[in-house]
């Protein structure tokens with residue numbers, strides 16, 4: 001590998017280090033691929049401050065945002081503005097194709113490392129800053145010098161890899177400027193480089209490359225061939241970028257789509273509050289439970305076991321340690337995929353059924369509304385959902401809820417539904433019939449019984465009714481304003 005990098009570098013090393021042609025245009029000409037990230041300010045967001053307390057029965061706290069059919073970014077690596085969507089599908093490559101994919105990743109990794117070495121050497125030896133534009137211009141020679149290796153892959157995908165390095169550099173210098181002490185961009189070891197991106201459909205890659213095929217979907221990748229895709233969901237909008245990702249022994253294709261068409265649904269005249277929970281992803285004020293989380297619980301406990309195993313192997317042999325790391329990574333990916341799938345199903349059901357959906361705002365009041373802090377210390381998924389909400393698995397649950405809300409907001413926007421976020425404070429301990437708020441109202445995880453009026457209900461249903469009421473009050477206040 002070292003010799004290969006030096007071979008690549010032969011092209012770069014052959015250049016005089018005084019690169020006079022270094023101009024600003026070198027780095028400014030490319031299109032940023034990061035359009036899905038960052039939080040876009042949401043236009044038209046109605047901030048509702050100072051909602052009269054009596055509207056809310058004096059009990060339910062309210063955070064100030066009534067959102068119409070507006071997209072919303074939630075921090076779960078799933079951020080994108082409205083009209084954009086991301087789809088991830090399992091690839092079913094043949095043995096030969098899998099080998100080609102692995103080679104493709106490996107060559108891109110070498111390119112990345114060589115480009116990093118080039119930048120470092122140039123700076124160390126001559127104080128010269130190499131930029132993306134120059135490295136991209138050199139690709140032509142690198143490909144010509146290595147037709148059986150670098151020359152096999154898509155030019156644009158290689159540019160994307162060089163831009164990835166460029167981004168790492170920019171992020172590094174941004175952090176330096178911000179007064180922090182970040183780590184310098186690092187060489188990628190084997191297993192640390194698992195994604196290749198083709199920045200434009202049709203350029204070295206083609207989504208749905210055999211549209212005439214009656215049952216299967218294929219993606220064509222330069223140097224790999226027609227790879228079969230396990231397409232479990234429809235792709236909406238226009239495919240912009242295509243990435244291939246390795247997770248353990250499996251391969252995935254990741255699409256990002258633009259111009260996702262809106263599909264307004266007919267009004268149903270129904271409104272609902274939803275309570276997001278542990279046993280069920282969401283429970284509606286109509287008493288419906290959406291998507292049992294049992295499968296997630298199983299994966300989560302397996303993940304916790306794998307993490308403990310990994311912790312125990314830290315001092316063991318390197319080989320066993322690596323296997324444990326890989327296992328944790330695969331389980332993490334599995335948990336993520338499972339919760340995305342349930343989130344899609346639950347969100348679809350809600351958007352079909354209701355014109356207005358009110359949910360708890362996440363990350364307000366620390367999400368401590370239910371559980372007393374009782375971490376189990378091991379990260380295990382406790383059968384008692386109460387503790388799970390505050391245990392180490394909280395991160396998993398939390399990520400699941402925010403992924404769900406992201407998906408829900410996209411579907412709501414596309415369908416023309418209204419989503420309203422309210423502060424969850426006291427929603428679970430307030431009686432939805434008489435408004436009496438007390439800790440003792442909550443008999444168990446599942447049962448709510450009012451100590452004031454005797455009203456008895458499923459705890460999640462009671463909470464979701466409170467959530468709905470708070471949301472409708474907010475909406476009314478926003479309309480009156």
Ligand SMILES: [Zn+2]
Nearest residue numbers: 431434450453
């Ligand atoms: Zn009551």
